[in-house]
Amino acid sequence: MIKTLEPQYHKSPDEIEDELLLINRAKQHPKDFAVLYEKYYKTIFLYVYRKVNDMDLAGDLTSDVFSKALATIQTYEFKGVPYSAWLYRIAANEANMYFRKNNKKECIYIDEISIELLNESEEEPADECDYLNWLPHCLEKLKEEEVQLIQWRFFENKAFKEVGEIMNMTENNAKVKTYRILDKIRKWMRDMKATKL
Amino acid sequence: MSKYNIRKNKPAPSDEEINKYKNFDKVVKKAAIYEYKQATRPIYKNVKFMGIVAVVVALGLIVLFENYEEKGINKPITTDKIIVNDTGSQIHSTKDSILKESNVTGNSEMHGKNKDSL
Numbered sequence: 001m002i003k004t005l006e007p008q009y010h011k012s013p014d015e016i017e018d019e020l021l022l023i024n025r026a027k028q029h030p031k032d033f034a035v036l037y038e039k040y041y042k043t044i045f046l047y048v049y050r051k052v053n054d055m056d057l058a059g060d061l062t063s064d065v066f067s068k069a070l071a072t073i074q075t076y077e078f079k080g081v082p083y084s085a086w087l088y089r090i091a092a093n094e095a096n097m098y099f100r101k102n103n104k105k106e107c108i109y110i111d112e113i114s115i116e117l118l119n120e121s122e123e124e125p126a127d128e129c130d131y132l133n134w135l136p137h138c139l140e141k142l143k144e145e146e147v148q149l150i151q152w153r154f155f156e157n158k159a160f161k162e163v164g165e166i167m168n169m170t171e172n173n174a175k176v177k178t179y180r181i182l183d184k185i186r187k188w189m190r191d192m193k194a195t196k197l
Numbered sequence: 198m199s200k201y202n203i204r205k206n207k208p209a210p211s212d213e214e215i216n217k218y219k220n221f222d223k224v225v226k227k228a229a230i231y232e233y234k235q236a237t238r239p240i241y242k243n244v245k246f247m248g249i250v251a252v253v254v255a256l257g258l259i260v261l262f263e264n265y266e267e268k269g270i271n272k273p274i275t276t277d278k279i280i281v282n283d284t285g286s287q288i289h290s291t292k293d294s295i296l297k298e299s300n301v302t303g304n305s306e307m308h309g310k311n312k313d314s315l
Contacts, residue, residue, distance in 0.1 A: 030228070034221050045215050050207060059218030067227030071235070105200055109207040136199035 011082045019083050026073055033070050040084055041066075044091050047156065051095045053107040061098060065091045085165040092148060092166075110135075114154040118185065134192045138185045146181045153178050 019036075026033040044065055049058035068090050076086060099106050115128055118135075139147050145167070152163040153174075164174040240246055 070228040071231040136201040
């Protein structure tokens with residue numbers, strides 16, 4: 001059976017328009033931000049939690065994310081994309097800032113489907129165990145933006161459209177860049193495999 | 198030592214565990230503190246302001262160097278030097294430094310200024 005990663009993109013234009021009304025209301029009365037907070041709390045919490053692997057810390061960072069979003073809501077410009085893209089960007093920055101300041105390791109959770117997809121074009125795919133050992137070294141060689149693209153697509157299972165919205169690029173651009181990065185990773189994996197043999 | 202820690206299978210905390218950390222009042226308070234910090238931030242930490250300062254300084258330096266070069270000492274005066282043969286057709290054109298004479302030298306050299314008078 002062929003496994004595929006088919007993330008669904010749920011936001012319809014109507015939903016995005018409704019969200020704009022909520023944002024405008026929150027711009028006038030900060031208390032109205034509570035609706036957006038309720039809507040996205042779980043999503044952002046889980047995203048942060050997967051990165052830091054600590055419930056208390058995830059709670060703190062999530063609260064920082066929303067407080068920054070609330071403090072900067074006046075500068076938010078609607079570009080036809082869901083508000084979650086803005087929140088995800090703040091969350092990614094907050095988490096990266098935490099890792100830099102505290103010199104901590106970032107956790108990346110990967111499922112079997114993602115491993116297969118990352119490994120798929122290989123004639124003789126690497127052992128899963130080897131793959132998990134080599135992947136951090138490959139990610140290390142990538143630029144920060146490249147790691148984020150791979151993370152959103154394969155580790156967070158986001159659709160290319162959403163990846164583009166979060167990373168502030170077009171869907172097509174996100175797709176092209178992701179596949180180029182995958183090619184690089186596969187090449188490095190082959191090299192590591194050859195060195196091992 | 199890699200800065201990434203790869204693990205298999207995502208953890209899934211329950212809604213109850215997640216909601217334990219939900220506190221909107223805390224978010225509002227933190228936002229107020231963040232806004233205050235931003236408002237009282239020293240001006241030298243403002244990226245936009247420092248960017249404008251850097252551009253102004255760069256432009257100032259450029260203008261200063263331009264003026265310096267214009268007033269420069271020992272700056273060679275360059276003139277066009279055209280060499281013509283006896284029949285008057287041009288055979289060579291070159292730049293020459295510190296040439297103040299503008300008349301034809303010998304019977305075959307002249308400077309650009311006098312070219313038309315031939």
